[in-house]
Structure formats: C-alpha cells, structure tokens
Amino acid sequence: MDLGTTPRSTAAVLSELRAGVQDREALVVREWVGIVEWASRHVVAGPEGAATITDGYLDTGVPIAGDGAPLVSEFGLMELVAVLGRSPDGGRAYVGRVIECAWRLPHVYDAVVAGRLAPWRAERIAERTHGLNSEAAAFVDRQLFDATGVGWAQLDRLVTEAVLRFDPATAEAERAKAADRRRFDIDPHVDDHGLVEVSGLMDAADGHDLNQAVTRRAEVLGRLGDHSSLDVRRSRAAAELARADLALDLLIPDPDTGEAIAVPGRKVELNVHITDTTLTGDNPVGRWEQGNGPLSSEQIREWLQAHDTTITIRPVIDLADHLPVTGYEVPDRHKRAVALRDHTCRFPRCTRPATRCDIDHSQPHAQGGVTCPCNEVPLCRRHHRAKTHSAWHYDTLTPGTYLWTSPHGHAFRVDHRGTHPIHTADPPDE
Incomplete structure (x- = not known):
C-alpha cells in the first residue's frame, strides 16, 4: 500500500499513536474538571429544597450519584x-459517574486528574460504588489509593467487603433477594432475520418439565x-406450546362494557408502509413497530398464517392529513399519527418511544394552538416538564422537524435523521 509518504519505523508509528492516546485522555480529564465545576454551580442544597423556584420556573434537584453526593x-x-x-x-449516567468520583471517591478522582488512572476505569469503579452508603464508598476509595493496578475481580471483592462491613442490613437483604433470581426473558431486540434471543433462570424441576415438554414436541x-x-x-x-396456551378461551372483562369476553389466539398489529413498488414485489419490506425494525414480506405472511391467529385491519393513516378537533384532549387517532410520524420523544437525542410519551401542543392550546397533528409533538414526561417549566423551548419548522434552544442559547435541530447541533459564530451569552 503506497501512502505517498516516506515509510516510518514501527517505533515511530507506535509513539505517535501513544501520544494520541495521551492527548485524548487529557481532553477527557479536562471535560471531567469542567463537569465538576459545572456541578458545583448547580447544586440544590438538599432534599427539602429540591423543588425550588429558579428564575421564575420550577427546577428540581436530582440525585445522579450515590449517598452524600449533591443533588444537581x-x-x-x-x-x-x-x-x-x-x-x-446516557449523558445523565455519565455525569453521575463523574460526580460520584469527585464527591465520593476523591482518591480515584485525584488519580484521574493526575493522569495515573484512565477515566474509563474510574467510571467502571463509580458504577460499582453508586449503590453503596457513604462509609462503604469511602472504604473502597481508601483501598484504591493507588488505583492503577486494580482488577475487576479485586474491585468486586472490595465492594462486597464494603457492604458486609458497613451496611450489613443491605448485605442480608441482597442475599435474601438473590435466593429467588428466577426469570424468563425474551430480548426485545429483533435481529435482521426476525429472530429474538430467549433466556431464563428457572427452578430445577420447572426447567426439567419444560425441557421434557419441548423435547417431546420436537420429536x-x-x-x-x-x-x-x-x-x-x-x-x-x-x-407451539405458547400458541396452545394463547388459543385457550380465557375470559377477561371488556374494558368498555365490563362484560366477560373470550380472547383466543395470537394478536399481531402491523403498521405497513407501502410505496408504488411494494405491490410489484420490488420492495418487499415491512416494518414491525413493536420490534422496532424492518422485516421481510415473507416473514409477515408466515406470521399471519400461523394457527389461531386473529387479524385486525385498521384504516390507513395518512400522515399528511390535518384533521383538528375543537377540544384540548388529543384523540387516539392523533396520537397514532404523531407516533408514526416522529417515532420517539423529540427532545435532542432522546430515544423514548413516542407511544410512551405525552403529546404536547407546540403552540399552547390556551394561546390559540389547535389540537391537530401539525401542532402536536411527542415529549417524554421529563422533557415535557422541561419545555413547560424551564427556559428550554422549541419551534416547529415543519411537522416532524423542530428547532430546540437551551436555557443558555445552544440550538439543536431534531428531525427523523436525529439531533444536529447548530454551531454559531459567537458563543451564547452567559
């Protein structure tokens, strides 16, 4: 491979890479110092003062590190x-780990600032100490005075010893809780072929019975x-064992009438988006909303052909429709349309599914804003509060595209492609 430059020795290449690693870690340390400086200026004094009025809006102190660290x-x-x-x-957790180190693990934090401990190692330590009381965290920190050589097995042993020494009640509660760790999980992530991972931890006798039943049915x-x-x-x-159970005529109360109704079989709700090439077979792709990913038309056919499957066909939702209502309450058809359009909370970088969000009136209803998908935006409860009670605000550029502005003037464009910081020539006013 000809890079058009004079070949360098391996030692020179490795030296340059090592210098780059040191530069990168130095930048992260600077970021840590800045976060700690920011945190010291945004402390809420205590739980009794967590809900305060700041600059005319409600601001709540939140605990993002362990016992003894400040609310911010x-x-x-x-x-x-x-x-x-x-x-x-992710950012909330990251800042919490930095604050955990700065306030509860001072030896670890000093080692990071001095360049003796990589920040990512310190974050791993902070994750393990987050749930400890102040005495236990301080014990771990004292043992990590020279944290550069600690291994993860040693760290786990230190945390276990700290809990036993300084919080025996918690240690006993965790031991009792661990005595019943049975679970049965189906991974919500669907892979590219429409498959999911299943895992579990069962009582030995239950596991034996399940294994026997599955083996017999497979034979x-x-x-x-x-x-x-x-x-x-x-x-x-x-x-098939699952579908056999779903096929039972189980009686449950109707949510509207209260009358008992039978609910047999599997229920699949598909939101199918088609183009002018879908019907010709040139684009045989569907999207499964619950699985949050694409799947083939052949797999959709296979699912719908399964025995005892109930199929419900809903009217097509045109996302371009503007059908306002006169009241404040957002009807279900609006919620479905907004969720299909925006998919997630529209706050910068938030990934909370829109189906689990509040629906915000972009222009408040009390100020003449209409109850219409063009004026409705999905916001999770946390970011709905921020928009309503703080200086965070957004403008709707077009339905589905929003321009957010933070309290200190930082701007972010949010659309179906993600979050895009908008950099200005002049820094925001402080």
Whole structure:
C-alpha cells in the first residue's frame, strides 16, 4: 500500500499513536474538571429544597450519584448533557459517574486528574460504588489509593467487603433477594432475520418439565415430517406450546362494557408502509413497530398464517392529513399519527418511544394552538416538564422537524435523521 509518504519505523508509528492516546485522555480529564465545576454551580442544597423556584420556573434537584453526593439542577443537567453531545439517559449516567468520583471517591478522582488512572476505569469503579452508603464508598476509595493496578475481580471483592462491613442490613437483604433470581426473558431486540434471543433462570424441576415438554414436541414434529435440525424443531416446539396456551378461551372483562369476553389466539398489529413498488414485489419490506425494525414480506405472511391467529385491519393513516378537533384532549387517532410520524420523544437525542410519551401542543392550546397533528409533538414526561417549566423551548419548522434552544442559547435541530447541533459564530451569552 503506497501512502505517498516516506515509510516510518514501527517505533515511530507506535509513539505517535501513544501520544494520541495521551492527548485524548487529557481532553477527557479536562471535560471531567469542567463537569465538576459545572456541578458545583448547580447544586440544590438538599432534599427539602429540591423543588425550588429558579428564575421564575420550577427546577428540581436530582440525585445522579450515590449517598452524600449533591443533588444537581434537573433543567441545568439537561442543557449540560445536550452540550456534551450525549443522549439524555446516557449523558445523565455519565455525569453521575463523574460526580460520584469527585464527591465520593476523591482518591480515584485525584488519580484521574493526575493522569495515573484512565477515566474509563474510574467510571467502571463509580458504577460499582453508586449503590453503596457513604462509609462503604469511602472504604473502597481508601483501598484504591493507588488505583492503577486494580482488577475487576479485586474491585468486586472490595465492594462486597464494603457492604458486609458497613451496611450489613443491605448485605442480608441482597442475599435474601438473590435466593429467588428466577426469570424468563425474551430480548426485545429483533435481529435482521426476525429472530429474538430467549433466556431464563428457572427452578430445577420447572426447567426439567419444560425441557421434557419441548423435547417431546420436537420429536413429534420430526415424526410428522419436519426435517429441520433438532435445535430448530425445539425452537418451534416452544412456540407451539405458547400458541396452545394463547388459543385457550380465557375470559377477561371488556374494558368498555365490563362484560366477560373470550380472547383466543395470537394478536399481531402491523403498521405497513407501502410505496408504488411494494405491490410489484420490488420492495418487499415491512416494518414491525413493536420490534422496532424492518422485516421481510415473507416473514409477515408466515406470521399471519400461523394457527389461531386473529387479524385486525385498521384504516390507513395518512400522515399528511390535518384533521383538528375543537377540544384540548388529543384523540387516539392523533396520537397514532404523531407516533408514526416522529417515532420517539423529540427532545435532542432522546430515544423514548413516542407511544410512551405525552403529546404536547407546540403552540399552547390556551394561546390559540389547535389540537391537530401539525401542532402536536411527542415529549417524554421529563422533557415535557422541561419545555413547560424551564427556559428550554422549541419551534416547529415543519411537522416532524423542530428547532430546540437551551436555557443558555445552544440550538439543536431534531428531525427523523436525529439531533444536529447548530454551531454559531459567537458563543451564547452567559
């Protein structure tokens, strides 16, 4: 490979890479110092003063680190996370780890600032100490005076010892809780082929019975002509056991009338978006809303052909329609249209599904704003509060595209492609 430059020795390349690593870590340390400086200016004095009036709006102190660390301004934290370029939840957790180190793990924090400990290692330590009381966290910090050589197994042992020494009641509660760790999980993430991972932890006898039932059903499928591998037949057998239960005529109360109704079979709700090439087979792709991803038209057919499946066809929702209502309450058809248009909370970098959000009137209803999808925006409860009670505000450029401005003037464009910080020539006024 000819890079058009004079070849350098391996030692020179490695030296340059090492210098780059040091520069990168130095920038992260500067960021940590800035976060701690910011936190010291945005402390809410205590739980009794967590809800205060600041500059004319309600601001709530939130605990994002462990016992003894300060509460910080909720609305201020939103602005900090946005400026850091992180998601609301991820950024909140990241700032919490920095504050955990600065206030509860001073030896660890000093090691980071001095360049003796990589910031990512300190974050890992902060994650493990977050739930400890102040005495236990201080014990761990004292043991990590020279934190550069700590291993994760040693860290886990330190945390366990700290809990046993300084919080025996919590240690006993955790031991009792661990005695019942049974679970059965289906990963919500659907892969590119429409498959999901299933995992669980069961009572030994329950696990034996389930294994026997799945194995027996897999053998029956083989005798009936299914020539798939045993693993594939066991997977199908587990699904058939589920459908057999769903097919039972279970009586449940109707939410509207209160009368008992039978609900048999699998229920699948598909929002199908089509183009002029879909019907010709040139674009055989559908989107499964619950699975949050695309899937093939063939898999959709396979699901709908499953035994005892109930199919409900809903009217097509035209996302371009503007059908306002006179009242303040947002009707269900508006909520569905807004969720299909925006998909998530429209605050910068928030990924909360729109189906789990409040619907905000972009122009307040009391100020003449209409109750119409063109004036409705999905906001999760946290960011709905920020828009209503703080200096955060947004303008709707077009339905689905929003321009947010933070309390100190930082701007972010949010649309279906994500969040885009808008950089101005002059820094915002402080």
